[in-house]
Amino acid sequence: MDNFFITQEPYIHIGNKRFLGRVGNTLIKSLGLRYTLHQHLDWTTDMNSVEQRINYFHLLDAVIAYHVPGDVVELGCYTGQCALLFQKIIADHNSDKQLHLYDSFDTHFSFKGNIEQELVSNFERANLKQPVLHKGYFEQTLPANLPEQICFAHIDCGFGGEPQQHREIMLHCLTHLYPRLSRGAVVVLMDYHDDQTGDKGADANPGVKLACDAFFADRPEKVASLYGNEYSHGFFRKL
Ligand SMILES: C[S@@+](CC[C@H](N)C(=O)[O-])C[C@H]1O[C@@H](n2cnc3c(N)ncnc32)[C@H](O)[C@@H]1O
Structure with missing residues (x-):
């Protein structure tokens, strides 16, 4: 772990394909929308937010x-x-x-x-x-x-x-x-x-x-x- 605040980058799952959330966020930004994708915590592995x-x-x-x-x-x-x-x-x-x-x-x-x-x-x-x-x-x-x-x-x-x-x-x-x-x-x-x-x-x-x-x-x-x-x-x- 080299980042002590964010432990994983967000991924989006579409079918059996996995896209890095960063790509999605770049697309959203280019459309001028004021939203970002954020991956939910996994309660079984992430011990804190x-x-x-x-x-x-x-x-x-x-x-x-x-x-x-x-x-x-x-x-x-x-x-x-x-x-x-x-x-x-x-x-x-x-x-x-x-x-x-x-x-x-x-x-x-x-x-x-x-x-x-x-x-x-x-x-x-x-x-x-x-x-x-x-x-x-x-x-x-x-x-x-x-x-x-x-x-x-x-x-x-x-x-x-x-x-x-x-x-x-x-x-x-x-x-x-x-x-x-x-x-x-x-x-x-x-x-x-x-x-x-x-x-x-x-x-x-x-x-x-x-x-x-x-x-x-x-x-x-x-x-x-x-x-x-x-x-x-x-x-x-x-x-
Ligand atoms: C939610 S986890 C802690 C997560 C940790 N702070 C982290 O950031 O990774 C709770 C821990 O408390 C320990 N625990 C709970 N009750 C305990 C007790 N009575 N004596 C010793 N350890 C205990 C469990 O073994 C478990 O590892």
Whole structure:
């Protein structure tokens, strides 16, 4: 992957032929029409949207630029689609922040091979420093394997389970991350979906909002929704 924001070019399928969307877009433009072709995300392979990647970029970039102390953590890394972007941002800042990734590596979605190995290969192919991997269920790896101080965390542990089960996992993650967050640290919550905001993104894991409502009921921080187009997410900043 050499583009950390758009992972694939759009294709149009007509019969059994496949045309690059760019050709279609050139044609549309030449006709003077104010539209562009855009390929829908594939829910089984694309773990985040372009808009979400832009949000990750600005949030992590700012945390590093303003010297918020601590390391970078992702709970639920799968094959590393977000993690590659996080490491790229760390590298572009020449920062000594360490990226720590946590996953059981046993949820396959549509991927058939060894997920952990694929993650390592993705970092090799992108020519990025390898992250520190913490293999296992969060219930075993947290809090023992968390860094002492954290400046940025991404919680992305949707696996298609029941909302109440997901709520409990999210609460476990939030409970153990929270005391290690530096002042000004940012936590991005994948799948945070608040109907009240008019968010048109998917409400793929309602357990995230259920957990946040309970966790922040008696804390000063508030979760804000971010525009993620097809997917939903939100974030809070540690006060
Ligand atoms: C949607 S994927 C993460 C996608 C990833 N952030 C990316 O950008 O490629 C969710 C991941 O959470 C992991 N996961 C879910 N519950 C977990 C738990 N209790 N302990 C460890 N990993 C878990 C799954 O194994 C899966 O890889």
